[in-house]
Amino acid sequence: MVGLFRIGRIGYSSLTALADWAAVVVAVSLPWSTSAVGIAITGWLVVLLPTLDSRSVKRELATAAGGLPVVLWGLGVIGMLWADVSWHDGFVGLRSFHLLLAIPLLLAQFRRSENGLWVVCGFFISSITLLIVSYLLVLVFGDKWHGVPVHDTIFQGSEFLICGFGALGYAVVGRQKLAWPWPIAIFAAGVLFLVNFAFVFTSRVALVIAPLLLLLLGFCFFRWKGVLGGVLLAFLLGTAMWFASPILRDRIAKSIAETQEYRAADKATSIGEHIAFLKGSLTIIASAPIIGHGTGSIT
Numbered sequence: 383m384v385g386l387f388r389i390g391r392i393g394y395s396s397l398t399a400l401a402d403w404a405a406v407v408v409a410v411s412l413p414w415s416t417s418a419v420g421i422a423i424t425g426w427l428v429v430l431l432p433t434l435d436s437r438s439v440k441r442e443l444a445t446a447a448g449g450l451p452v453v454l455w456g457l458g459v460i461g462m463l464w465a466d467v468s469w470h471d472g473f474v475g476l477r478s479f480h481l482l483l484a485i486p487l488l489l490a491q492f493r494r495s496e497n498g499l500w501v502v503c504g505f506f507i508s509s510i511t512l513l514i515v516s517y518l519l520v521l522v523f524g525d526k527w528h529g530v531p532v533h534d535t536i537f538q539g540s541e542f543l544i545c546g547f548g549a550l551g552y553a554v555v556g557r558q559k560l561a562w563p564w565p566i567a568i569f570a571a572g573v574l575f576l577v578n579f580a581f582v583f584t585s586r587v588a589l590v591i592a593p594l595l596l597l598l599l600g601f602c603f604f605r606w607k608g609v610l611g612g613v614l615l616a617f618l619l620g621t622a623m624w625f626a627s628p629i630l631r632d633r634i635a636k637s638i639a640e641t642q643e644y645r646a647a648d649k650a651t652s653i654g655e656h657i658a659f660l661k662g663s664l665t666i667i668a669s670a671p672i673i674g675h676g677t678g679s680i681t
Contacts, residue, residue: 394433397429397432397433398433398494398495400429401426401429401430401433401491402491402492402495402497402500402501403500404422404425404426404429404430405426405430405488405491405492405500405501406500406501406504407422407425407426407504408422408423408426408501409501409502409504409505409508410504410505410507410508411508412505412508412541413505413508413509413511413512413532413533413538413541414508414512414532415532416533423484427487430487430491431487433491434487434490434491438490438493438494439486439487439490441490441493442486442489442490442493443486445489447485447489448485448486448489448490449486451482451483451485451486452482452483452486454479454482455479455480455482455483458475458476458479458677459476459479459677461673461674461676461677462475462476462676462677462678463676464673464676465675465676465677465678465679466675466676466679467676467678467679471678471679472676472677472678473678474678475677475678475679475680476677476678479677505545506545506548506549509541509542509545509575510545510571512531512532512538512541513542513545513574513575513578515531516529516530516531516538516578516582516583517529517578517582519531520581520582520583528582528583529578529582529583530583535583535585536585536587538583538585539579539583539585539587539588540587542575542576542578542579542588543575543576543588543591543592543595545571545572545575546572546573546575546576547572547576547592547595547596547599548572549568549569549571549572549575550569550572550573550599551599551602551603552568553565553566553568553569553572554603556568576592577623579592579630580623580626580627580629580630581626581627581629581630582629583629586633586637589634592616593612593616593620596612596615596616597609597612597613597616599612600612600615637653640652640653640654641653641654641657644657666680
């Protein structure tokens with residue numbers, strides 16, 4: 383009996399360690415490939431689920447962080463009942479909700495493990511690799527690749543915003559705990575992520591969100607003094623990038639021109655498509671403002 387117990391404990395420890403590494407693989411895959419992420423998530427679930435007990439999962443479901451994602455998924459399921467589409471289309475619309483169910487599982491997994499930082503580091507290192515490739519593509523091929531080697535500009539811009547401000551925040555938090563070169567290196571990496579928007583490819587969404595995140599970061603660490611410093615820093619950085627980056631100036635000028643063309647002649651431009659999509663979305667919401675049209679009803 384003792385031998386069987388030891389073998390069971392060894393097997394359990396191996397599975398939990400393997401589940402942690404599987405989560406790292408998912409994080410490393412995220413910046414590069416949607417297909418690889420799907421395969422990695424499947425492998426992670428296969429290894430993780432046998433190691434979880436119902437009590438730990440229920441504990442996470444009782445918290446806001448673990449319970450609200452499941453509530454949102456449940457609302458998506460309920461929304462299929464009044465959707466004026468087939469059940470197949472309803473289930474297709476529900477696909478994006480399924481990822482929410484991974485949140486309580488991740489919380490339960492890393493509540494018992496101290497390897498959560500592995501996942502963060504894996505994602506950050508993988509994103510730094512993508513950042514280097516982005517800069518190299520622009521240096522070697524110029525405007526042909528636009529510095530977006532995989533996915534699209536919105537995905538890469540969101541990823542670089544997360545890594546950029548995450549690195550800046552971690553550098554501030556760890557300035558007294560980490561050895562001296564590391565806070566500077568992490569801070570510099572964060573700056574390089576954000577500079578990518580100005581000198582490689584400028585995302586319009588990032589131009590709007592980045593100043594807001596800077597103000598939020600300042601408030602989190604230094605309260606209202608941080609907000610004031612964030613406003614000043616945003617102004618100084620924005621001014622410096624405006625004069626130093628022709629790509630940034632060209633992007634903003636084109637956005638203004640496209641907006642004027644759309645308003646004047648309803649011309650099909652990139653900005654015009656966004657405005658038309660926004661108007662269409664507001665019309666759809668206004669036609670069913672209380673319960674909506676149901677999950678999967680909008681392609």
